[in-house]
Amino acid sequence: MVSRSVGGTALTDLRAGFAGDVITPGDAPYDQARTVFNAMIDRRPAVIAQCETERDVAEAIRFGRAGGLEIAVRGGGHSVAGMALTEGGVVVDLRRMHTVVVDPGRRTARVGGGAVMSHLDRATEPYGLATTGGRVSTTGVGGFVLGGGSGWLDRRFGLASDNLLSAELVTADGRTVRASEEENPELFWALHGGGGNFGVATSLTLRLHPLPEVTAALLMWRPEAGPDVARVYRDFLESAPDEVGGGLIYLTAPPEEFVPADMAGKLACAVLITYAGGMQEMRDVAEPMLDMDHDAEMITELSYADLQCMLDDPPGYRNYWSAEYLASFPDPAVDAFCARAADLLVPSPSQHVLFPQGGSVTRGSGDHPIPWRRAPWVVHPFGLWEDPADDERVRRWAHDVRADVGPWSTGAVYLNFIGHEGEDRVVAGFGPDNHRRLAAVKAEYDPGNVFRLNHNIRPG
Template identity: 40%
Template sequence: METLQKTLSNKTWEDLKKTLTGLLILPDSENYDASRAIWNGMIDRKPACIIQCTDVNDVVTAVNFARKHQLLVAVKGGGHNAAGFAICDDGMVIDLSNMKEIKVDPKTRTVIAQPGVLWGEFDKATQEHGLAVTGGAVSTTGIAGLTLGGGVGWLMGKYGATCDNLLSAQLVTADGEVLQASAEENPDLFWAIRGGGGNFGIVTSFTYQLYPVGTIIGGMVLHPMEKIEEMLKFFRNFTQNAPDELTTYAFTMTSPEGMPMAGMALCYCGHDLKEGEKLIAPLRAFGPPLVDMIGPMPYLQQQAMLDQTVPHGQFSYWKANQLTSLSDEAISTFKNQIPSVTSPRTMVLIEHHHGAINQVAPDATAFRQRESPYDFVIISLWNQPDENDIHIAWTRNFFEAMKPFFSSGVYVNALFNDEGADRVRSAYGENYKRLRQVKQKFDPKNFFRCNNNIVP
């Protein structure tokens, strides 16, 4: 950072500031530390500058400045990515978090949203019209990163991945050009940004298709951890014939009182709630559970249900992969590994993928994780930096134990930044070659490389 600041004079920074509508934040700025903080408290990087953009012109200015001065660039939307790609050391952070405009058109059931919007903000705006689209499972997640990586969530069985419902996008390329990407304009770029992450440019607006979503049946049931094997076998059987309207996750967690728990969370988004009640009755009867928090609720309540389990600033390390199936052997391995969990904040999820998200052809978008029925995700969380090594080691050990049951695929948004190029390739499989071609066309010098990088 010192080298860069010596290289660029005060006048250079002042000249840049004059061209911006938004803020230029330097290391001696009062709000520097607050501006570089992201969701994962383990990420402590110190950029040479942060540009908090207010419009597309600011983004273009930032890109052109960074290119001219050969600065490493990180792009921040919601800042929720666990790997911390939103922040870099000794480079420029192009911060989009103040770009929060949302325009809903209830007649066409579409919405245009800027990249600083969080899912809670997005859902609030669309739910005013009784509309929604697949949008993760935590309301503080940004729409940009989730969409560009694919986008899984409670509505994916009925309405597919988030990126499946992207109609168009505006983005700024590495050479500072503003382009539109859709099925008609730059279709190769449009294909690539639906799952290919931030490799191809900075998206400055997203246009989505929306769907009628009113009151849903949601919530969770909790069981003692001793029931984990029995519960996962029930979960496997219960999900095998689930209708598209019903998405269910199994998980482990520790209660606020310190009790290890196993649970199932669900969302039924069908129009006939009575039919939904019948469908989920076996899940509520199983056990029976220690706690049953399932019932009709607003979709906004469902979306915020897990927020308190993943607060901003926690230290976090993730490992994930899709499963070929949830076999008895996989369940037994899970059962044997989970008692040694090193942090009470840690959660392990098995997400059921089915219906619309798995009915799209794997090569129709860059996002191709559409064949496996389950996704296995370890979200390790803790409070103290001196505990990093123990929790990271436990996470890796659990992941290694589950490897015999993995498919070849991994969801790119769950990759950590220490996993290497082979894991990035495994996220895209046969789509990787085409992604490299699009990268070569739109970013041949790999300007956008603070991401799960696709090398041109």
């Protein structure tokens, strides 16, 4: 329920001047409004402020602070740790603020703070333009970009944060602040990886790139072929052009026409090749993988927006993810990675993933607080399951994966890929020097640490 220190009058006043909706326990939309992507998260906020405007955002923050209530900020609601919700506090829900305005001449998009990837991708699609997005269509743009932003196109166009041109934030004291290379440049630097620590991002302006066509190839093998496939894939990516993205993925083979019936529902080793170009170009480039004796194949040209939906994670599952960034992927690391795939929960949507980096990711700004961009590989155990009895099993599997590849780890980590894993992992997400600099920015814009439901940077 609402904190005693707030009282009914404060809630009435908030509703009176609010353009959106203010939802409390007992209201019909409450349970739906508090549901997030990870079914493990079951928190009951006192107030869910579904904002329509920047003024709504500022008023919701003031309401929460006046009542001594913890404040959560919700965009896409995809945080594996459920950081978009608070128990007994206020949720600043941005989902109604999802407008995307494309300027095809300037090749930019102005994206509302509550937009998800499908809003952005469908808006840019008619112009043959795109920018690096998350690997599923339901990811929130704001949290994705401000956390760094790794996706299918990052080897070609850089990380999502590399394409951030400006941002508008509502700060803890209710002010609207704009950050760009010219305005508040230190804050702008901090927004390249520092996440939601500094304010509520109500809009982002992103650089777009011409992308008239995309080709995707999904190849599958029975799991015993995995180590050989992984070695060929590693060697292929080390010389592949920037247009190539994708990953090596152990997963449950789907019951699709292109999958042999005896493989469906069982563990398989797959390679997804995404290519920023046409099918024939992709076939020429990906010849080393296509020439392997695979058991299933699906190759298609499609729009980038459709590619983003291709591996959408189904809602309603319990989730646990982690990651380890690797300085190299030699044969012993290949063997360790592939051996652990046997512990993957099958059948389920869980995935045991190796993503490549390199290309424009590595060439991006070394000044940004993103030390993990220099790693050529990332191992990403991605658990989704239904039965609470499997909770500990999946958590243990994820951390066993990290331990297996630990000898080749850089120590850095992309925080969007993990939940709560301790203060040391937060520091590893930025590097010690960057973390101290970020703490100084935090002290300027949020000295009271109002925005702490995130991979938190305490004010320096």
